[in-house]
Amino acid sequence: MKLKVGVIGTGNWGTTLGLLVANNVKRPNVAKYFEEKVTLWGIEEYHSNELLSTIINLEHVNKKYLSGIRLPENLFCTSEISVCADLDIIIVAMPHQFIKKIEDFKGIIKRNCILISVVKGFIDNPDKSITLISTYLKNTFKCKVCVLMGANIATEVAKGSVCEGTLGYEDEESKELSYLLLNSYNYRVTCVKDIPGVELVGSLKNIVALGCGLVEGLGYTGNTKVAIMRNGLMEIRKFLKYFYAESDSR
Amino acid sequence: MKLKVGVIGTGNWGTTLGLLVANNVKRPNVAKYFEEKVTLWGIEEYHSNELLSTIINLEHVNKKYLSGIRLPENLFCTSEISVCADLDIIIVAMPHQFIKKIEDFKGIIKRNCILISVVKGFIDNPDKSITLISTYLKNTFKCKVCVLMGANIATEVAKGSVCEGTLGYEDEESKELSYLLLNSYNYRVTCVKDIPGVELVGSLKNIVALGCGLVEGLGYTGNTKVAIMRNGLMEIRKFLKYFYAESDSR
Numbered sequence: 320m321k322l323k324v325g326v327i328g329t330g331n332w333g334t335t336l337g338l339l340v341a342n343n344v345k346r347p348n349v350a351k352y353f354e355e356k357v358t359l360w361g362i363e364e365y366h367s368n369e370l371l372s373t374i375i376n377l378e379h380v381n382k383k384y385l386s387g388i389r390l391p392e393n394l395f396c397t398s399e400i401s402v403c404a405d406l407d408i409i410i411v412a413m414p415h416q417f418i419k420k421i422e423d424f425k426g427i428i429k430r431n432c433i434l435i436s437v438v439k440g441f442i443d444n445p446d447k448s449i450t451l452i453s454t455y456l457k458n459t460f461k462c463k464v465c466v467l468m469g470a471n472i473a474t475e476v477a478k479g480s481v482c483e484g485t486l487g488y489e490d491e492e493s494k495e496l497s498y499l500l501l502n503s504y505n506y507r508v509t510c511v512k513d514i515p516g517v518e519l520v521g522s523l524k525n526i527v528a529l530g531c532g533l534v535e536g537l538g539y540t541g542n543t544k545v546a547i548m549r550n551g552l553m554e555i556r557k558f559l560k561y562f563y564a565e566s567d568s569r
Numbered sequence: 570m571k572l573k574v575g576v577i578g579t580g581n582w583g584t585t586l587g588l589l590v591a592n593n594v595k596r597p598n599v600a601k602y603f604e605e606k607v608t609l610w611g612i613e614e615y616h617s618n619e620l621l622s623t624i625i626n627l628e629h630v631n632k633k634y635l636s637g638i639r640l641p642e643n644l645f646c647t648s649e650i651s652v653c654a655d656l657d658i659i660i661v662a663m664p665h666q667f668i669k670k671i672e673d674f675k676g677i678i679k680r681n682c683i684l685i686s687v688v689k690g691f692i693d694n695p696d697k698s699i700t701l702i703s704t705y706l707k708n709t710f711k712c713k714v715c716v717l718m719g720a721n722i723a724t725e726v727a728k729g730s731v732c733e734g735t736l737g738y739e740d741e742e743s744k745e746l747s748y749l750l751l752n753s754y755n756y757r758v759t760c761v762k763d764i765p766g767v768e769l770v771g772s773l774k775n776i777v778a779l780g781c782g783l784v785e786g787l788g789y790t791g792n793t794k795v796a797i798m799r800n801g802l803m804e805i806r807k808f809l810k811y812f813y814a815e816s817d818s819r
Contacts, residue, residue: 470795472791475790481790483792483799540732541720542725542726542733543730543731546732546757
């Protein structure tokens with residue numbers, strides 16, 4: 320039986336991954352594993368007095384978050400939570416600040432579902448420890464979790480520019496399926512058996528990127544930007560060593 | 570007795586380091602270790618019918634390789650090889666393709682001199698092994714060698730933009746002296762006790778940088794550039810593991 324795939328989140332990145340996956344499942348070697356229809360779940364939202372889901376389904380474009388990009392017709396948008404009960408693989412693409420809204424899906428998402436989190440960031444606990452989004456999802460839904468991270472500008476990925484992402488995984492089955500689903504000629508996926516490593520580097524690199532942007536905005540030169548990058552990477556390493564000494568990417 | 574400092578190479582980077590060092594030795598805490606006069610040695614060269622060394626000494630600017638940048642008056646340029654017999658610390662800033670010309674200094678450079686190589690690249694041997702420039706210098710002159718590498722555009726360093734460099738060292742004395750000589754408010758030096766690591770990463774990163782430039786020139790997006798950078802760093806790591814398994818930076 321073919322697997323049903325969906326994306327939670329109709330934002331920039333969620334829609335882009337919906338597009339990527341909906342195109343991928345049509346490819347001959349991938350089509351035998353997955354159903355052609357891909358579900359894109361988003362909260363009820365309006366754009367110019369029209370429901371965003373209606374625009375996506377009828378006009379095949381996400382005018383609010385990914386305007387100008389034609390979406391494949393096998394990408395079907397809904398705000399019906401019950402639709403997700405059927406899904407075997409779900410890409411979780413909610414913005415970090417709304418992540419706890421995922422609990423609305425409790426009792427709906429199947430126990431043997433595979434979740435692929437693309438949520439950047441982590442939950443910081445009062446005792447100074449951190450909880451990874453992947454761990455939070457695993458605890459909440461008791462199912463298998465992978466993470467997909469990369470230095471990706473959604474619009475560029477959507478336009479088919481050559482990009483890459485890194486998949487952090489724990490078990491072979493979810494790795495194989497996620498790889499099949501996500502890897503394409505333009506979007507190259509590297510698999511690393513180290514979820515904390517991939518997830519944390521994926522999140523923390525954004526802080527370094529912010530630093531680089533600030534420095535550029537302030538008129539500093541490329542040398543300064545590179546200094547921020549190198550020191551930023553060293554700090555990411557320290558962070559990993561402190562919180563996840565067992566991580567392979569430390 | 571104060572130490573005498575010099576630079577071999579009047580190119581872009583050699584002149585910039587001459588400027589950096591000549592400014593540094595005037596600072597109160599540094600001045601007690603080094604003589605104020607810094608020697609810049611270059612081969613006999615002409616610029617608009619005038620000797621380059623004469624222009625540097627009289628007009629305090631290297632019109633050929635670092636035009637528009639005012640050089641400190643305590644930086645003294647010469648093409649007299651015998652002047653180097655006196656030096657205690659020499660920054661070797663010859664372009665890679667001319668490195669073997671350094672053998673002209675055999676018997677002139679003092680045995681207890683410290684050489685700081687900023688030469689990018691290495692010597693590839695017929696048996697597929699490589700010889701580091703630092704090793705070649707050490708074998709040639711039997712003296713202590715450090716390396717200084719960084720993602721530095723010479724002109725930006727010369728203009729005092731915030732930059733950083735990494736010093737690879739082997740023994741504490743040459744580390745301390747090199748750090749004193751090179752570190753400044755704008756040019757931050759990090760010391761790493763791993764010469765092969767610093768030297769090879771410093772050289773190989775330029776290949777990655779070329780790749781990034783090509784990709785930019787071809788009109789690819791930032792995502793693609795970042796993919797080249799990440800994969801390039803992975804390949805540098807493999808290179809280090811293969812040739813210098815003992816290197817700390819692998």
